Amino acid sequence: xxxxxxxxxxxxxxxxxxxxxxxxxxxxxxxxxxxxxxxxxxxxxxxxxxxxxxxxxxxxxxxxxxxxxxxxxxxxxxxxxxxxxxxxxxxxxxxxxxxxxxxxxxxxxxxxxxxxxxxxxxxxxxxxxxxxxxxxxx
Amino acid sequence: xxxxxxxxxxxxxxxxxxxxxxxxxxxxxxxxxxxxxxxxxxxxxxxxxxxxxxxxxxxxxxxxxxxxxxxxxxxxxxxxxxxxxxxxxxxxxxxxxxxxxxxxxxxxxxxxxxxxxxxxxxxxxxxxxxxxxxxxxx
DNA sequence: CGGCATCCCGGCCGATACTG
DNA sequence: CAGTATCGGCCGGGATGCCG
Numbered sequence: 001x002x003x004x005x006x007x008x009x010x011x012x013x014x015x016x017x018x019x020x021x022x023x024x025x026x027x028x029x030x031x032x033x034x035x036x037x038x039x040x041x042x043x044x045x046x047x048x049x050x051x052x053x054x055x056x057x058x059x060x061x062x063x064x065x066x067x068x069x070x071x072x073x074x075x076x077x078x079x080x081x082x083x084x085x086x087x088x089x090x091x092x093x094x095x096x097x098x099x100x101x102x103x104x105x106x107x108x109x110x111x112x113x114x115x116x117x118x119x120x121x122x123x124x125x126x127x128x129x130x131x132x133x134x135x136x137x138x
Numbered sequence: 139x140x141x142x143x144x145x146x147x148x149x150x151x152x153x154x155x156x157x158x159x160x161x162x163x164x165x166x167x168x169x170x171x172x173x174x175x176x177x178x179x180x181x182x183x184x185x186x187x188x189x190x191x192x193x194x195x196x197x198x199x200x201x202x203x204x205x206x207x208x209x210x211x212x213x214x215x216x217x218x219x220x221x222x223x224x225x226x227x228x229x230x231x232x233x234x235x236x237x238x239x240x241x242x243x244x245x246x247x248x249x250x251x252x253x254x255x256x257x258x259x260x261x262x263x264x265x266x267x268x269x270x271x272x273x274x275x276x
Numbered sequence: 277c278g279g280c281a282t283c284c285c286g287g288c289c290g291a292t293a294c295t296g
Numbered sequence: 297c298a299g300t301a302t303c304g305g306c307c308g309g310g311a312t313g314c315c316g
Contacts, residue, residue: 024198025252026177026245032259034172036289039164052298063290068299078262090296090297099255099262106247107164113241114163120237121170124216174309190278201310206279228277228316 029103032077037062037070039107042096045080046104049095167241170215175200175208177245180234183218184242187233 033039037059044050044058056067071094074080079100085091171177175197182188182196194205209232212218217238223229 024178025249025256026181027174028252028256029248030168030172030174030177034168036165036168039168040162043162043164056298064299065291065301066289069289076263076266077259078266079259084298087297090299092298099258102254103248103251106244106251109244109247110167110241111163113244114166116240117237118163118166121215121217124237125214128214128216194278202279203281203311204309207309222278225277228279230278 032079033074035070037066038074041067041070041074042079042100043107045094045096046100049083049093052092052094055094170217171212173208175204176212179205179208179212180217180238180242181245183232183234184238187221187231190230190232193232 033042040059040062041055044055050058052067052071055071056062056064059067062070071080071082075082075094078097081095081097083093083095085093171180178197178200179193182193188196190205190209193209194200194202197205200208209218209220213220213232216235219233219235221231221233223231
């Protein structure tokens with residue numbers, strides 16, 4: 001069994017069938033793009049189609065393995081397309097589908113919020129850590 | 139060492155210090171509320187302050203353990219407040235802070251998108267699974 | 277009521293090496 | 297270039313039980 005499989009190498013980056021996302025739509029979104037890399041990949045693809053290696057360099061820190069798995073997952077859920085060109089040096093392009101058009105704005109809004117709230121959060125965190133320190137011996 | 143600690147029971151629901159969220163604000167948001175329960179908790183708290191047991195019942199499926207860990211994490215990052223009332227039966231209320239006011243809308247937008255795109259995604263997934271089936275016995 | 281401590285497993289994810 | 301295969305660590309998170 002060396003061919004492509006549903007669970008590529010024993011996992012699938014997201015739930016294999018979204019079994020119990022149940023009635024909470026927020027959970028569903030997070031199950032789709034709430035993982036470590038998918039959102040960043042979508043953002044990068046938002047600027048236009050990208051090749052595999054382009055994404056690998058753009059996302060910064062992602063491994064080929066996780067890039068592959070994440071892209072497969074996004075493709076499976078209809079969020080990106082994968083196009084193979086029959087060139088001498090292999091060439092594959094990934095692009096977003098119409099499905100994501102409607103989430104780009106909310107995603108941007110979240111990012112904006114992170115930029116604005118970031119400092120406040122850091123402050124709150126340090127305050128919390130200070131007031132709860134000393135419980136643990138160094 | 140039976141007191142409260144930074145890593146309560148060996149984990150922290152989110153990164154202990156958000157070390158390498160780096161320059162991607164989206165990653166930071168997901169590091170904060172991208173886990174399995176935090177977003178739902180925030181949504182529930184959006185309707186007003188809630189007690190621990192109220193949340194436990196409202197969130198549906200969450201364990202006391204994860205509720206505690208998630209709330210602690212949200213509290214640490216200044217997204218919710220924890221108020222203890224000195225009553226005979228212990229009473230603790232959780233509420234959102236001003237920090238979250240600005241993400242409620244984007245969060246709602248994401249949920250809306252999930253509701254609308256849900257069917258299309260399911261279709262895409264089944265199509266993908268069909269066209270890639272037969273590689274694995276059974 | 278509102279937690280915390282312990283056990284434990286499955287899956288995320290990184291590192292590394294091999295392939296068409 | 298664009299993947300795939302394999303090993304292994306770490307941690308999210310469920311189940312259970314005890315405590316003030």
